[in-house]
Amino acid sequence: MLVVNRFRAGEDPDGLRADLERVHRLLAEQTGYVDGWVGRNVDDPGLWTLTTRWANVGAYRRALSSYDLKLHGVPVLSRAIDEPGAYEVVEPGGMLNVAESRVT
Template identity: 85%
Template sequence: MLVVNRFRAGEDPAGLRVDLELVHGLLAAQSGYAGGWVGRNVDDPDLWTLTTHWVNVGAYRRALSAYDLKLHGVPVLSRAIDEPGAYEVVEPGGVLNVAQSRVT
């Protein structure tokens, strides 16, 4: 599972970078984390991303329940651009999830 959170730096790009690196470190310490990075758009330097890869959706959701993530991560993640960010990794010929919204 792949999670892409995008952010606008606004007036404090250095502060956003520090925040994203902190949250990335907290996520990387969780069980089921498979990789990730902080990135900045090459054409629009105000646009940043925190991208993480997880063994499955359950691992990601459990990671967000960790105390340190609730305390330090959620306030940063709540500043992300409001758009869907969880993706399944598509393998050639693999069966995909049912194509329907999970919003209730």
């Protein structure tokens, strides 16, 4: 699973960078984290991203509920541009996610 959160730097790009690096470190400590990075758009340097890969959607959701992420991560992540950010990784010829209720 791939998570892409995009941010506008506004007046404090150095502060945003530090915040994103801290959140990335916190996420990287969580079970199910695969890899990730902080990025900046080459054409619009005010546009930043925090991109992470996870073993599955459950691992990502559990990571967000950890104490440190609730305390330090959620305030930063809540500043992301309001758009869907969770993606499935599409493998050649692989099955795609089906939009249906997962409650049993």
